[in-house]
Amino acid sequence: MASTSFRGRRILVACGLSGAFILVIVRLVNLQVMQSAELTVKADRQHQKNVTLEGARGTIYDRNSKVLAMNMDVPSVFGVPASLGNPGVAARNLSPILHVKATELEKKLKQEKHFVWLARKLEPEQGRRLERLGLDGVGVVMEGRRFYPKGPLLSHVLGFAGMDDRGLEGVELRYEQYLRGEKRSVVLQRDALGRAVFPKGLNEEGAAAGHSLTLTVDEVVQYIAEKELDEAVTRSSAKSGTMIVMDPRTGAVLAMAVSPRFDPNAVGALAPDRWRNRALTDTYEPGSTMKAVIAAAALEEKVMTPGSMIYGENGQFAIANTIIHDHEKAGWMTFAQMIQKSSNIGAAKVGMALGEWRVFDYLKEFGFGDKSGIDLPGETAGLLRGPRQWGKRSLASISMGQEVGVTPLQMVTAISAIANGGVLMKPYVVSEIRNGKGQLVAQNMPQAKRRIISADTARTLTTLLEGVVTHGTGGKAAIPGFRVAGKTGTAQKVDPRTGKYSSTLLVGSFLGYAPAEDPRLAMIVVIDEPRGEGWGGVVAAPVFRRVGEQVLNYLGVAVDEPVKLAMAGLES
Amino acid sequence: MKAVAFAAVTSLVLLFVWERVDIVRIGYHIERLKAQKVLLERERDELQVKLSGLTAPERIARLASDKLGMMQPEKGQVVVINFEPETPANPVAAEGEIRIAKNMVTRRAR
Structure with missing residues (x-):
């Protein structure tokens, strides 16, 4: 009896367990097979998190790998009004750290929103102070911010990036496609507490940083150029100033300065006028500096030799019912003296000897009226009309640098062609592009556009331009120990009120290169609307000398008049 | 024989469980190291920005003339x-x- 009842109980338990097991199996089949797809999606949503990563914007270096612009993660602060206990207290605590008025913060924190930005892209130290504060309902996220550690140095070339990390001006804009970091979505596994465990694929890599750029600019040369240009602009109470230092052998820009400067770290409410790179966006009438180009054409075409005689008309020359004046009355003079003394009448006669089409063709060959193709945004082509649109006086005017609009960049590129023996080079500011791993992606090499004049013509012209510095209007550009070739320029500006050339609104400039024998630097200095004596030889030539002397010394260029100077040094 | 088979199966199960637990542990470790790397990279960048600012030619020239009395x-x-x-x-x-x-x-x- 007892064994029957025990057996019955065993069967009962077995049936119960089997039933329960069958229920589990059924539930499992239901979950794992029938609802598999739907539940997998649900589980993934809980365990996985899609995160969009953006690589840091690429760094910009000078030619010696000195950092000029780089990205850094900095804190941005947000509030979650619903999670805040007392917005007033939170605002008062945050105010001294964020440097924002407590009332403003309180207003933001009282809004009926789930999320509100309180301050973005702060200094790292502010982030650390916020962390120590540990306020509920206030969070910190890290965002990339662009830093320009050298402040205003090279600002007009570098440009700047906006709040969204997009390049807005200068190199930052031109090379946006390379500098921008890669955007990539990564799937993270999360645990029950929502913490990231590791990426779904262990080989998953973060978003690649943007490419880095190496510029042709040397920060020391740039500093010297900016310092001297700023001083000259201040000294002469000028409206603005521009200076470019170029390696004439390659077309590489060593410095490009515009005064007044601006700090790309604090562009804020600055007017676009302040960050415009005048070296390539603004045109001006070059005045007598253009005579170097006309002289090159005349020598190349054998219309003139250094000894050719030109009559200076005693300082007054009538043409097309107008009178051309020279500041120094001259009778007969050689072509070389015409260059040295910067005779307008002489230049007009040389232009007339060449003829309209040859003058026009040479100006085009030297790059006027066309963009140079420099790798910077906003370049203008200048203004050079064809001979068919010229008036009766145009040939004479253009020969002395009027009725033609040029950029400082075009002028320095043209003088570089004379300096390097007659070849027009394409100017450039970026030499290398490297990816985040340091591998070379692209390289800008010196690019010769065309030969304009022969090496013999360039040599002859160099001798004539040396005369400008040793015996002519450019005496203040002389650099001790170096032979300097150059040309002064003083152009009258058109007075916007009268529409006529003004006698007080001037552009003083100096264009030249050194050492004359084997040029390492070609430079242009343009001072816009200086007060007082606005002659190029007075306001711009001294800047050329001071920059040239410091830069040649910095580059370790040996003097080309060694004996004279070494003896002078020992004797004193 | 049965005991050996049971021991082998149990060992395999334990090995599997240990492996899963270890993967999770290493996962956490990797995440900690990654967070540490990010912090160190931020510190490096901050120092690089500071260094770059401190070595700016304008600052060096100012210090040389104002503090050390040097001149061009x-x-x-x-x-x-x-x-x-x-x-x-x-x-x-x-x-x-x-x-x-x-x-x-x-x-x-x-």
Whole structure:
């Protein structure tokens, strides 16, 4: 009896367990097979998190790998009004750290929103102070911010990036496609507490940083150029100033300065006028500096030799019912003296000897009226009309640098062609592009556009331009120990009120290169609307000398008049 | 035989469980290291920005003149010359470059 009842109980338990097991199996089949797809999606949503990563914007270096612009993660602060206990207290605590008025913060924190930005892209130290504060309902996220550690140095070339990390001006804009970091979505596994465990694929890599750029600019040369240009602009109470230092052998820009400067770290409410790179966006009438180009054409075409005689008309020359004046009355003079003394009448006669089409063709060959193709945004082509649109006086005017609009960049590129023996080079500011791993992606090499004049013509012209510095209007550009070739320029500006050339609104400039024998630097200095004596030889030539002397010394260029100077040094 | 089979199966199960637990543990470790790497990279970037600002030529020049009383060499005070001796006494230093600071040469001559 007892064994029957025990057996019955065993069967009962077995049936119960089997039933329960069958229920589990059924539930499992239901979950794992029938609802598999739907539940997998649900589980993934809980365990996985899609995160969009953006690589840091690429760094910009000078030619010696000195950092000029780089990205850094900095804190941005947000509030979650619903999670805040007392917005007033939170605002008062945050105010001294964020440097924002407590009332403003309180207003933001009282809004009926789930999320509100309180301050973005702060200094790292502010982030650390916020962390120590540990306020509920206030969070910190890290965002990339662009830093320009050298402040205003090279600002007009570098440009700047906006709040969204997009390049807005200068190199930052031109090379946006390379500098921008890669955007990539990564799937993270999360645990029950929502913490990231590791990426779904262990080989998953973060978003690649943007490419880095190496510029042709040397920060020391740039500093010297900016310092001297700023001083000259201040000294002469000028409206603005521009200076470019170029390696004439390659077309590489060593410095490009515009005064007044601006700090790309604090562009804020600055007017676009302040960050415009005048070296390539603004045109001006070059005045007598253009005579170097006309002289090159005349020598190349054998219309003139250094000894050719030109009559200076005693300082007054009538043409097309107008009178051309020279500041120094001259009778007969050689072509070389015409260059040295910067005779307008002489230049007009040389232009007339060449003829309209040859003058026009040479100006085009030297790059006027066309963009140079420099790798910077906003370049203008200048203004050079064809001979068919010229008036009766145009040939004479253009020969002395009027009725033609040029950029400082075009002028320095043209003088570089004379300096390097007659070849027009394409100017450039970026030499290398490297990816985040340091591998070379692209390289800008010196690019010769065309030969304009022969090496013999360039040599002859160099001798004539040396005369400008040793015996002519450019005496203040002389650099001790170096032979300097150059040309002064003083152009009258058109007075916007009268529409006529003004006698007080001037552009003083100096264009030249050194050492004359084997040029390492070609430079242009343009001072816009200086007060007082606005002659190029007075306001711009001294800047050329001071920059040239410091830069040649910095580059370790040996003097080309060694004996004279070494003896002078020992004797004193 | 059964006992051996049971032990083997149990070992395999335990091995599997240990492996899963270890993967999770290493996962957490990786995440900690990653967070640490990010912090170190931020610190590196911050230092790099600071270094770059501190070595700005404008600042160096200001410190040199204001704090150390240094000044730009006068016109022609520094002369860079190349020298190429006709018969080099020391072939290793056959060609080179010297810089003469005028004042220093004068002082030595005295």
